[in-house]
Amino acid sequence: MDPAADGLDGREIGVYTSTEAHHTVQRSAAVLGIGRANVRLIATDDHQRMDVDALREAMRKDVADDVLPIAVVAAAGTTNTGAIDPLRAVGEIARERGAWFHVDGAYGLPGILDERIEQLFDGLDLADSAIVDPHKWLRAPVGIAATFVRDRSVLHRAFTQEESPYLEGSFGDAAEARSSLDGMGIPYADFGVELSAPARGVVVWSILREVGREGVRAQIRRDNDFARHLAQRARESDSLEVLAEPTLSICCFRYTAREVDDLDALNARLFRRLVQETPFLPSATVVDGKFAIRPCFINARTRVDDVDGLADAVMRIGDELRATAPAPA
Numbered sequence: 077m078d079p080a081a082d083g084l085d086g087r088e089i090g091v092y093t094s095t096e097a098h099h100t101v102q103r104s105a106a107v108l109g110i111g112r113a114n115v116r117l118i119a120t121d122d123h124q125r126m127d128v129d130a131l132r133e134a135m136r137k138d139v140a141d142d143v144l145p146i147a148v149v150a151a152a153g154t155t156n157t158g159a160i161d162p163l164r165a166v167g168e169i170a171r172e173r174g175a176w177f178h179v180d181g182a183y184g185l186p187g188i189l190d191e192r193i194e195q196l197f198d199g200l201d202l203a204d205s206a207i208v209d210p211h212k213w214l215r216a217p218v219g220i221a222a223t224f225v226r227d228r229s230v231l232h233r234a235f236t237q238e239e240s241p242y243l244e245g246s247f248g249d250a251a252e253a254r255s256s257l258d259g260m261g262i263p264y265a266d267f268g269v270e271l272s273a274p275a276r277g278v279v280v281w282s283i284l285r286e287v288g289r290e291g292v293r294a295q296i297r298r299d300n301d302f303a304r305h306l307a308q309r310a311r312e313s314d315s316l317e318v319l320a321e322p323t324l325s326i327c328c329f330r331y332t333a334r335e336v337d338d339l340d341a342l343n344a345r346l347f348r349r350l351v352q353e354t355p356f357l358p359s360a361t362v363v364d365g366k367f368a369i370r371p372c373f374i375n376a377r378t379r380v381d382d383v384d385g386l387a388d389a390v391m392r393i394g395d396e397l398r399a400t401a402p403a404p405a
């Protein structure tokens with residue numbers, strides 16, 4: 077038996093997330109012994125958001141087949157385009173089925189600070205757990221993620237360990253503790269997989285102390301504006317095309333030319349030249365089957381000139397490649 081591939085022996089279980097979800101969902105299912113095969117990838121709508129009817133139908137079918145739905149994972153900012161799933165509708169369906177509702181806000185959760193799009197996070201309050209990566213949009217050093225859970229006691233239930241003489245035996249009566257040598261304090265080791273762990277929260281605390289809530293909000297708004305500025309530049313140009321309207325600070329776009337047959341091939345070549353020859357380092361992805369250039373604005377040093385520079389560079393390289401592209405058959 078291969079639990080990472082096929083899940084636990086015994087009752088069949090299902091985990092639900094969208095086709096746009098980060099592949100860590102499948103990896104988690106594998107590591108937990110749930111099995112990659114038991115992650116149902118739910119279709120998305122025209123805006124890369126989980127299709128609520130498809131989710132409802134997939135869960136209904138599984139329940140009819142005696143499969144137990146254990147968790148639904150919604151994205152608050154997908155990796156590809158920054159789309160935010162309809163959290164309230166998804167959360168309510170999860171609740172109706174008694175499934176755990178997790179919100180993956182690894183990249184996008186800080187977007188809630190931008191009051192212009194805050195309503196897109198409606199339903200976050202239904203989450204049993206939500207995750208954010210301060211090492212993404214909060215600009216903390218890599219390796220700092222934070223998980224919030226509605227009920228901390230479930231963590232304790234999952235992670236608590238048997239007492240060991242070298243730990244508990246080293247301390248006295250907590251009520252009479254006068255220093256950290258006398259008592260363990262809050263048993264954080266019982267709330268996660270790590271036993272010895274660095275104080276990562278201090279880094280996040282110091283960033284928030286330094287920049288403040290309003291400072292973070294200003295950065296988030298500015299980054300969201302960069303994505304919209306780029307989309308506007310693309311709309312104004314005959315040779316650029318927006319592939320996914322920005323929700324957060326990602327703008328997926330591509331070079332386009334009517335007479336070019338294979339725009340995927342042209343944009344893939346363009347992208348290689350872009351990262352090799354210019355200071356601009358977006359990533360690339362696929363949106364609705366089309367090769368997309370995918371800048372995600374989270375760098376504190378980015379200026380609007382950089383955004384314009386990226387658009388100009390894409391148009392310049394695209395024009396050069398187009399001049400040499402084979403004519404359609």
Ligand SMILES: Cc1ncc(COP(=O)(O)O)c(C=O)c1O
Pocket residue numbers: 098100151153154155180181182183184209221
């Ligand atoms: C939505 C989402 N979830 C999860 C992850 C994984 O994050 P990490 O690389 O910090 O494990 C990413 C990374 O891009 C992401 O965008």
